[in-house]
Amino acid sequence: MKLLAVAGARPNFVKIAPLMREMRSRRGLESVLVHTGQHYDERMSRLFFEELDIPRPDVDLEVGSGTHAVQTAEIMKRFDPVLRREKPDAVLVVGDVNSTIACALTAAKEGVPVAHVEAGLRSFDRTMPEEINRVLTDRLSDWLFATERSGAENLRREGIASERIFLVGNVMIDTLRRHRERSEQSAILETVRVSSRGYAVLTLHRPGTVDQPELLGPVLTAIAELSRELPVIFPVHPRTRRVLESGAGAWLACGGSDIRTIEPLGYLDFLKLLAHARLVLTDSGGIQEETTVLGVPCLTLRENTERPATVEEGSNVLVGLSAERILSESRRVLGGAFRPGRIPALWDGRAAVRVVDALVGRTQRSAFSEAPARVGMPDHAATQPLENIVAEPT
Numbered sequence: 001m002k003l004l005a006v007a008g009a010r011p012n013f014v015k016i017a018p019l020m021r022e023m024r025s026r027r028g029l030e031s032v033l034v035h036t037g038q039h040y041d042e043r044m045s046r047l048f049f050e051e052l053d054i055p056r057p058d059v060d061l062e063v064g065s066g067t068h069a070v071q072t073a074e075i076m077k078r079f080d081p082v083l084r085r086e087k088p089d090a091v092l093v094v095g096d097v098n099s100t101i102a103c104a105l106t107a108a109k110e111g112v113p114v115a116h117v118e119a120g121l122r123s124f125d126r127t128m129p130e131e132i133n134r135v136l137t138d139r140l141s142d143w144l145f146a147t148e149r150s151g152a153e154n155l156r157r158e159g160i161a162s163e164r165i166f167l168v169g170n171v172m173i174d175t176l177r178r179h180r181e182r183s184e185q186s187a188i189l190e191t192v193r194v195s196s197r198g199y200a201v202l203t204l205h206r207p208g209t210v211d212q213p214e215l216l217g218p219v220l221t222a223i224a225e226l227s228r229e230l231p232v233i234f235p236v237h238p239r240t241r242r243v244l245e246s247g248a249g250a251w252l253a254c255g256g257s258d259i260r261t262i263e264p265l266g267y268l269d270f271l272k273l274l275a276h277a278r279l280v281l282t283d284s285g286g287i288q289e290e291t292t293v294l295g296v297p298c299l300t301l302r303e304n305t306e307r308p309a310t311v312e313e314g315s316n317v318l319v320g321l322s323a324e325r326i327l328s329e330s331r332r333v334l335g336g337a338f339r340p341g342r343i344p345a346l347w348d349g350r351a352a353v354r355v356v357d358a359l360v361g362r363t364q365r366s367a368f369s370e371a372p373a374r375v376g377m378p379d380h381a382a383t384q385p386l387e388n389i390v391a392e393p394t
């Protein structure tokens with residue numbers, strides 16, 4: 001069996017690492033890795049390949065940045081000949097970035113089955129480009145691997161046959177568990193001159209937050225105020241840096257504030273920074289999950305989340321973009337009001353094993369009948385059952 005795996009942007013790299021490791025450990029399974037080049041900076045891409053031991057990509061499409069339409073179309077144009085040349089039995093995509101939908105759509109049109117890891121997450125907010133990518137990728141996928149129960153339930157509600165839905169856990173957490181101990185060797189706390197639990201971490205990169213000055217201004221003002229009580233370490237995404245350089249940076253600098261802006265960090269430095277933080281403020285999706293596993297308080301600067309398990313079970317609180325709420329919730333945490341919560345089911349470091357087991361047919365479901373018929377994959381019916389990994393119908 002030949003699988004073609006796709007990664008394009010920073011969060012994809014964290015997810016693809018355990019999948020590549022697992023695929024390459026299986027006899028009889030050939031895997032090809034395609035990097036779309038959506039992210040290309042040293043600190044947004046190459047550093048992650050090195051730190052996470054991701055094999056060097058077999059193909060680099062080098063698409064770079066652009067509008068959504070240009071970036072998506074350019075990935076499709078460049079991915080199409082690769083697909084025809086490699087003739088994989090299936091394409092594996094992860095997450096919800098433009099690379100995910102572009103490659104899923106190209107594969108589906110070529111009649112190549114698609115496996116989507118991190119399927120079913122829904123913010124129900126179509127103003128988020130990622131939500132559009134998620135909905136469309138799931139529509140096109142033959143295997144849908146959900147990280148949390150809500151994802152499996154959303155897919156069922158959308159009419160996707162339960163035989164295609166697998167609740168497998170979270171490959172991003174596979175990576176966290178694998179590297180957590182090693183991350184302790186990072187000297188990042190000394191580099192940014194803070195002590196354990198003596199600082200907050202801030203990340204902001206979503207267009208919905210950073211591209212609208214009327215929203216960003218009050219958020220940064222509130223965080224500048226918070227930083228008078230607790231230093232705030234702010235690794236700045238390239239998109240956000242542009243916004244700060246074009247004037248928004250002034251909001252960070254109210255009297256007595258202590259917001260330390262730094263370059264984007266590699267995986268190990270960032271994991272250590274998160275693990276020792278007193279508080280994390282973010283508009284990222286993945287960081288909501290990582291803080292849940294680390295048991296660190298997370299305030300999500302958005303009105304919704306596609307990852308409800310982090311709120312219902314984990315350490316995440318949705319605070320939106322209101323300055324008062326950001327400050328009052330931060331002060332509540334600093335005052336000791338914090339419930340560490342629990343880790344969602346199957347976020348145990350073995351999600352990639354379950355994904356690959358399902359792909360090679362070692363699960364009880366035999367329902368991918370049209371996929372094997374199209375591409376001649378192994379007979380799933382003759383395989384070993386695995387308990388507990390297939391989502392129950394809702």
Ligand code: UD1
Pocket residue numbers: 009010011038039040041044045065066096097098099129130205237238239
């Ligand atoms: C993308 C994903 C988002 C994910 C984020 C993680 C989409 C629609 N969005 O957003 O879901 O959370 O990645 O970072 O796919 N840039 C660089 N160097 C790079 C990459 C980007 O300077 O290596 C700059 C460019 O100016 C670019 C901008 O960042 O225009 C945005 O990059 P882009 O890939 O379009 O989206 P992200 O905001 O990174």
